[in-house]
Amino acid sequence: MTKEVKIGLIGITALAMLIFGINYLKGINMFQSANYYYVEYTNINGLAGSSPVFANGYKVGTVRSINYNYAKPGHVTVEVEVDKEMRIPKGSAGELVTEMLGTVKMNLLLNFHSTEYYQPGDTLPGKTNAGLMGAAEEKLVPQIEQMLPKMDSILHSLNKILADPALGATLHNAEKLTANLDVATRQLNILMQKDFPQLTGKLNTIADNFLVISDNLKGIDYASTFNKVDSTLYNVQMLTEKLNRKDNSIGLLFNDPALYQNLSATTANAATLLEDLKAHPKRYVHFSLFGKKDK
Structure with a gap:
């Protein structure tokens, strides 16, 4: 075997290993037999190649390719590779679900009531489900849009209040009031430390006198x-x-x-x-x- 043939075989082997590694990283098993189906959408919501395909929460395949359908403008065809043992009943659909982090996955909505099945290479109808993000967008965005004029009015009123000179006077008065309260608190502390013990002592003396009088009255x-x-x-x-x-x-x-x-x-x-x-x-x-x- 010549040197050139060896180099060629090594190059082919390296290329095959590279292709296998890339497909493996994409989740494509080249040694497992699979069937191919097509799902047609008008909006894929950011679906990417190699995205997983689920049926009843279990991964049964992978998105192989995404192509724009120039024969039907406004439509996108997604090629899906599923396990060869997976049979898709007629009436099923491929639903795209947007998750919290923005990733998109495909769920096969299987019609278990049908006894007829799609053949490999057939085209399934596609549906979109915006998920939690879509629900939030549908419900929260209109409410936020309604709140924006009110927020603008509130901010305008707040700016007027902040620009009013009376606010500065009020803050100054509040500062004076705080200072007076601080002085009153310190005076009260002095009173509690000095005069209050004397008053307490006098009250104790009066109480002792009452006790003596009470004892004397008991002796009558x-x-x-x-x-x-x-x-x-x-x-x-x-x-x-x-x-x-x-x-x-x-x-x-x-x-x-x-x-x-x-x-x-x-x-x-x-x-x-x-x-x-x-x-x-x-x-x-x-x-x-x-x-x-x-x-």
Whole structure:
């Protein structure tokens, strides 16, 4: 074998290994028999070659190629390689699903009610499913579009508020109020540290005095005290009854009208005597420094 033949065989082997490695990285098994089908779409939503093909969540094939169908403008034909044992019932479709990260995969929606099957090389109808991202786009985007004018109005109002000089004055007043609160807090802390302990000590002293008074009150014989009070009240009652009766001298003094009249007459006579004494003192008093003269 010549040197040139060896170099050629090595080159062919290297090329075959390169092709096999590239296909292996794409998920294509060149040593496994497969059937080829075509799926037609109007929008492939970013489907890429070598993307996996699933049926009931299980990988059954790979996307081999994607070609624009120039015979039917607006349509894209996707060539799909599936396992040879995989039989696709008629009425099935290839659905493109967009995942959260933006990748697109193909799901074969199999029609298990059909007893007829597509033949390798047949074309299946295609469907698109935007998935969670599409649902979010369909529902959230219109709401966001409705919110944008409101957000613009809110931002405009916020700018007006921020540009209002009254806001600066309000912030200045708030700063002053905060400073006053800080001063009040420090004064309250001083009060709590100095005056409050003294007040607490006085309150404790008052409480101790109340305890002493309470102990003293506990030592009082209330029964004996109330007995003495009852005895005193009884004596007062007896005295009052005697004063109201006429069978004793004090009762006669308070209840005899004749005695009252005599006292009134005596008082009147004494008053008349005093008036006459003031008017004619010589009738009652004879007094001389040199003795009585002979007449």
